[in-house]
Amino acid sequence: MADLRWTEEMSVGDVALDRDHQEFLAIAACLDARSSDRGVVVDALAKLELYVHGHFQREEQLMQQINFPHLAGHRLRHDWFRARMKAIGEIYRHGDPSVGGALPDLVGRWFFHHILEDDKRYAHWLAELARHEQAQ
Numbered sequence: 582m583a584d585l586r587w588t589e590e591m592s593v594g595d596v597a598l599d600r601d602h603q604e605f606l607a608i609a610a611c612l613d614a615r616s617s618d619r620g621v622v623v624d625a626l627a628k629l630e631l632y633v634h635g636h637f638q639r640e641e642q643l644m645q646q647i648n649f650p651h652l653a654g655h656r657l658r659h660d661w662f663r664a665r666m667k668a669i670g671e672i673y674r675h676g677d678p679s680v681g682g683a684l685p686d687l688v689g690r691w692f693f694h695h696i697l698e699d700d701k702r703y704a705h706w707l708a709e710l711a712r713h714e715q716a717q
């Protein structure tokens with residue numbers, strides 16, 4: 582995961598959302614390299630909390646604007662990740678640093694299964710819409 586670099590194939594076709602995903606990748610790489618370092622984990626948790634707050638909202642707004650038919654399911658997966666981050670953050674801050682060890686795996690899985698799979702579904706829908714508009 583640490584060597585994973587952003588490529589154009591990862592793009593969802595929206596500059597702001599791509600920037601968010603790049604930021605997520607940077608957090609993941611940092612966690613992967615030094616997840617036993619308390620400073621790194623605390624910093625990553627703070628950044629991930631900001632990420633889930635801003636990015637999920639931006640993404641859901643876009644899906645709504647383009648009438649993406651699978652928004653409800655996508656939102657549920659966002660809710661799941663947000664709850665998971667919140668729980669890990671709370672346990673960590675209340676004195677159990679061992680939960681920090683679960684973060685690299687959680688973040689890595691989210692990158693591969695959500696960003697590169699679920700998010701790609703609305704990206705295809707968005708690209709299709711653009712093609713239809715061009716054809717008219």
Ligand SMILES: [Fe+2]
Binds near residue numbers: 602636640696700
């Ligand atoms: Fe996303």
Ligand SMILES: [Fe+2]
Binds near residue numbers: 640655659695699
């Ligand atoms: Fe998403």
